[in-house]
Amino acid sequence: MIQNPILKGFCPDPSIVRAGDDYYIAVSTFEWWPGVKLFLSKDLQNWTQIGAALTRKSQLDMIGDPTSGGVWAPCLSYDNGRFYLVFTDVKTKKGRFYNTHNYLVWTDDIRGEWSEPVYLNSIGFDPSLFHDNDGKKYLINMVNGFKGVLVQEIDPQTWELIGERKKVYAGSGIGCTEGPHMYHIGEWYYLLTAEGGTGYDHCVTVARSRSVWGPFETDPHNPLLTSERGRDDALQKCGHGDLVQTQSGEWYLAHLCARPKNGNNLCVLGRETAIQKLVLDADGWFRLKCGGRYAKNQTESPEEIVPGNAEVVPALDRFVPENLTENGWNRWQNGYCSPRRPLGSDASLTARNGYLRLIGRESLNSLHRVTLAAKRQTALCMEACTRMEFHPEYEEQLAGLAYMYDAMNFYLFGKTVDAEGDPVLVLLKSDGGVITDETEPIRLETDDAVTFRARTGQDGAKVTFSYRQNGVWNTVKEDCTTEILTDEHCRGFTGAHFGMYVHDMTGLALHADFEWFYLGEPQEDET
Structure with a gap:
């Protein structure tokens, strides 16, 4: 069985x-760099991140993009030995004014470099590229304002949109029709859409037609997939799906999901990816193999696939030469991400042997030049820990450990100086952009290296911050709420991250040196 x-x-x-x-799976990255994470599997259960598609600023410039803007809902496809990726860069999402620019890139080596982007249109977000059996290709667009699904042919030589742009589907009536994907299977064109909004009413709906141009009829038992509300152990927010067929002809649906705990409808882990096995019924409609329409925590494995090996992700990163396959941070990166931009020369693995050097730029609430190397939180109970050397001279210089959702919602546990120029530790909380001190500044006896730690509880609802200097652990504050780092509180689409951070708002570009970074299960204090 595949576990979700x-x-x-x-x-x-x-x-x-x-x-x-x-x-292969591609997922949204929103304002996090690099754009569009890519994952590989042999058996649909065990997945390994193999990098990202958008790794150059010439492909993607997100400076100034709003929180939960940036890259929305990529569509990954494969045709005649080439991979294609369509994605949206969302520049604004206020009220009725969504500025959503759609692009296409491609590659013959999914682990290598992708092409420069071709601009398609800005009609709506979540577009997809459909490769029909006769060699023709089409762009499938939803329309801003959830006004339906459009189809238009695209020239595979010039990538220009050609011919009529036709609205083929208005939605099933559930509302918020988005994320369209089209498939030509047998005599039918199937249109898969996300509906109900990306919250707790999210679902996957299906319609079909005998022509790419419609008319499309909605599945009479719609939706295909949704969530079983009221069960604490059930996957929630299930929707936004995409189909794949195995070598032996079995069908699976990869879809978005979330895991709130304790019945509080708060998702500190953000929105995740699950998978369900499908079958075609006697009338040619897709159905969940398990029956019903509710996503399950496990689903049947493919019958003719040998199970692969689970990815072993090291919890501890030491920034020493023997552990690095590439000298440049932006090549090695190892699953780290940063807000809106590549760190470039603001991150170095060679400036000081055995350390990651980060150069301070703007503060964490900026939408521009932030210096943060972060990894996503993947379990409710986790520990993030790092050892850092930093020698600030001004109160506008700070470095340490960040636990954040976005530019408006975060904790910063770091080292700075007070008004007298003496080194202190501070714990700051930003809730909706309002920044407060969670404790009084802690005076440090020396300017030596400091180890910072954030440890979440078993249910992920609370986090405790501690530090160590000269061998002794000290708790700064226990049981701080993580609610401010959830989708629901932030009204966002991403998830919580832990990371190494520095800012220098003086413009003097002071650096901080990080010896290692740990993100994994909580450890004994002695280690």
């Missing part, structure tokens, strides 16, 4: 494809 979710932590809006014996 298959991608834990911030991994929403999955687009899945098979190329030979390999399966």
